[in-house]
Amino acid sequence: MVRGGQGLARVAVVVRAGAAPLWWLGVFAAGIGVLVPGVTGRRIGVLAGAALFIVATAVVARSRRKRYAALAGAAARAGKYDVLQDRAVTVRTWRRGHRWWLLAAFAAALGSSLAVPAAGGMLLAGTGAGLRLKAAWLGRREKADDVLLWVRVDWLGRRGGGPAGKQVKGYRSTGIAAGDAAPGGARRRTAELV
Template sequence: MGRGAYGLARVAVIVRAPVGWLWWSGVLAAGIGALPPGAAGRRIGVLAGIAGGLITAYVVWAARRRRWRALLGAAERAGRAVVLQDRAVTLRAWRRAHRRWLLLALPVAVASSFVLPVAGGLLLCGAALGLWAKARWLGRWEREHEALLWVRTEAAAGGGAAGRTVPGLHTTGLAAGDAAPGGARRPRRRARSGSARR
């Protein structure tokens, strides 16, 4: 990428990366899981799944909150010699790196239905909702501070956007990149790519 240059990926996009996969896997697993009566019965399975899904959503949303706040408070302006990774590239890279456990989530959730029907699928849906809510939280921060959050690609590869390998976050203007605040796809007419805007 040139001397002194480095790649950056959007933080919120990394957080959102597994949401769709987990959500639809959870919906499918819950539907399949409603077929067998299960050892505990459908009613208990559904109630346990709802409670477990809500708890999972909260735990995922609140996970590493102190670490996140420290990173947000110390975020620095990105330099000019950076390459901003496209949203689609970030999603594809994250899913490729974690495809094993993403593919394993569905059969495990379905298998759990023989004990607690539907519950496994609702847990996956809860995890998806928690990550979606965290991305929305990051999006609110970005709008309030009029800055988008980025992380070095090689640092995030080790453990996510707030992992131990991440020394800090970087910021750019709201127009940089092709993803809106919160990591959602930006409307094409407003899309931007290339180097960071100061």
């Protein structure tokens, strides 16, 4: 990078990157798990899974909101030489860095079906749904403040390196039209780019 610029990734994109794989792995694990009668039986497994889905969605969607809000409130303006990372690169990097965790979670969800059918898969899917809701919350905040929030890429690579982890000292902000992702981390529609 030139003249002290930093590589920046969108906060909402990083949050949203895990939502789809967790959701689909959870749905797949729950679908397979419901085929196994398990120790508790299918009915209890599905009811327990539904409860776990609701709890996981709520907990993940609400977790660390104060930290996100504090970092967003103190966000500094991005510099002239800062490099904004593409949405696809951010998503690909996150998924590559977490692929073994995703596979381990999927295996654990499948294994838990032997005891409580479908519950582990529904818990996994609830985690994905919670991340999607958190990204949507960040998107509403970005629209309200008329800014996009960015985090330094090198802070994400460290241990426990989430976008609101201890290693993150602050966010950067840009105008709402910067980058290739809409508020909340979704792809920009073609009409928005014109």
